[in-house]
Amino acid sequence: IPQDGSVIIEMARFKEVHEVDLINRTITVGPGVINLRITEHVNAEGYHYAPDPSSQKACTIGGNVAENSGGPHTLKYGVTVNHVLGLEMVLADGELVTLGANHFGLPGPDLLGLVTGSEGTFGIITKIICRLTANPEKAVTLLGIYKSVRDACESVSSIIGHGIIPAAMEMLDKIMISAVEKALKPGFPLDAEAVLIVELDGLSDGLEKEAQVVEKLLKESGATTVNRASDEVERAKIWRARKEAFGAIGQISPSYYVQDGVIPRSKLPEVLDEIAAIGKRHGLTVANVFHAGDGNLHPLILYDYEKPQEVEKAHAIGEEILSSCIRHGGTLSGEHGIGIEKAEWMSELYSANSLDNMQNVRVLFNPENLLNPGKIFPQPGRCAESKSGTPPQQILALNKPKMVASKSGIAL
Numbered sequence: 321i322p323q324d325g326s327v328i329i330e331m332a333r334f335k336e337v338h339e340v341d342l343i344n345r346t347i348t349v350g351p352g353v354i355n356l357r358i359t360e361h362v363n364a365e366g367y368h369y370a371p372d373p374s375s376q377k378a379c380t381i382g383g384n385v386a387e388n389s390g391g392p393h394t395l396k397y398g399v400t401v402n403h404v405l406g407l408e409m410v411l412a413d414g415e416l417v418t419l420g421a422n423h424f425g426l427p428g429p430d431l432l433g434l435v436t437g438s439e440g441t442f443g444i445i446t447k448i449i450c451r452l453t454a455n456p457e458k459a460v461t462l463l464g465i466y467k468s469v470r471d472a473c474e475s476v477s478s479i480i481g482h483g484i485i486p487a488a489m490e491m492l493d494k495i496m497i498s499a500v501e502k503a504l505k506p507g508f509p510l511d512a513e514a515v516l517i518v519e520l521d522g523l524s525d526g527l528e529k530e531a532q533v534v535e536k537l538l539k540e541s542g543a544t545t546v547n548r549a550s551d552e553v554e555r556a557k558i559w560r561a562r563k564e565a566f567g568a569i570g571q572i573s574p575s576y577y578v579q580d581g582v583i584p585r586s587k588l589p590e591v592l593d594e595i596a597a598i599g600k601r602h603g604l605t606v607a608n609v610f611h612a613g614d615g616n617l618h619p620l621i622l623y624d625y626e627k628p629q630e631v632e633k634a635h636a637i638g639e640e641i642l643s644s645c646i647r648h649g650g651t652l653s654g655e656h657g658i659g660i661e662k663a664e665w666m667s668e669l670y671s672a673n674s675l676d677n678m679q680n681v682r683v684l685f686n687p688e689n690l691l692n693p694g695k696i697f698p699q700p701g702r703c704a705e706s707k708s709g710t711p712p713q714q715i716l717a718l719n720k721p722k723m724v725a726s727k728s729g730i731a732l
């Protein structure tokens with residue numbers, strides 16, 4: 321959303337695949353390349369791009385770097401910052417800089433890591449070197465079926481507690497199950513309170529043994545049944561239901577407002593109970609489909625946009641959910657970013673000094689705050705009215721507050 325007086329810079333046409341380097345397992349792309357296209361480009365060679373946001377059919381790699389996006393499989397494989405090796409970026413004054421390289425292990429402070437997740441406030445990314453990951457030899461996809469959301473949450477803790485890190489652990493509650501069954505018919509039981517998708521992958525050797533251990537743990541922690549995808553078709557059906565779940569909500573509600581918060585995964589049962597209670601108190605339904613293994617919640621608040629009272633209630637519920645995440649030791653966003661919507665909330669999470677430090681880093685890249693103004697950081701003036709009431713501090717002026725083009729940089 322552009323702020324007053326802004327211009328929109330559209331990057332969709334930067335959709336070139338510049339280079340595929342299978343020896344170094346990298347692909348260099350323009351920021352407008354759609355996430356899924358990267359995997360499609362190299363899949364026949366036995367590789368993929370690991371971060372797989374549920375929006376991967378539509379979102380761009382530039383947006384992914386700006387948001388440090390994750391996805392179901394980031395539980396095992398990590399988020400965008402773990403899969404970007406280098407980038408080219410235009411600063412606010414038009415200078416072109418390069419960060420990183422086509423290999424890992426550059427010494428010195430990690431400027432590339434700073435840019436990843438800076439939500440377009442540091443520069444305009446024009447090229448990205450992504451790491452390619454070899455496709456796993458085998459994957460086993462299990463579906464735990466539960467009579468209570470709490471039991472499904474217990475399964476998540478139990479599996480991780482036993483030292484097993486699956487490739488993905490994703491949960492859908494009863495409301496989401498009814499929506500995806502109407503839209504996509506994956507075969508999830510309508511009388512279940514929750515289903516938990518657990519995917520294990522890796523070398524064929526040993527995978528079956530691990531799958532049996534996980535199946536046992538799922539049952540011991542409350543799964544009434546554990547199904548297993550018998551082939552690629554069934555596996556794809558399960559994943560389609562997960563990745564297209566937000567869209568399926570259209571089957572049961574005229575509109576939804578999705579929150580994105582993170583909590584320590586051990587707090588899942590109590591926070592999910594609290595979210596249900598918040599929705600009930602305001603008289604709206606809240607559905608849940610989320611990255612359970614990472615404790616990354618996506619409560620979908622169902623409302624009717626033609627009823628102003630419901631719109632107001634949806635906002636109130638969203639705020640209470642965020643408060644709950646922070647109170648339980650969590651944070652404001654797992655992957656959708658802070659943007660404008662949550663900027664004022666940053667002072668709930670960080671001290672004024674921490675926010676000043678972040679602004680000082682931003683100043684190095686974008687001294688006059690020309691790029692994505694209003695995003696991430698609480699606005700001066702408004703910060704004084706922020707929920708914690710912390711007044712803004714003076715932003716320190718650095719001596720030479722500007723990035724310069726890299727001399728030894730990579731030939732991108």
Ligand SMILES: Cc1cc2nc3c(=O)[nH]c(=O)nc-3n(C[C@H](O)[C@H](O)[C@H](O)COP(=O)(O)OP(=O)(O)OC[C@H]3O[C@@H](n4cnc5c(N)ncnc54)[C@H](O)[C@@H]3O)c2cc1C
Nearest residue numbers: 351373374375379380382383384386387389390440445655
């Ligand atoms: C249905 C649905 C499911 C989702 N699931 C996930 C999920 O599983 N995991 C996840 O992480 N996110 C998810 N998201 C959120 C979203 O898809 C991601 O944040 C994604 O990375 C945004 O990419 P985009 O191309 O849409 O970026 P945009 O929305 O266009 O931009 C996002 C931000 O990045 C900035 N930006 C974009 N391109 C550049 C560039 N070239 N240089 C500098 N800044 C730039 C923009 O200014 C903006 O601030 C989901 C969203 C939806 C709607």
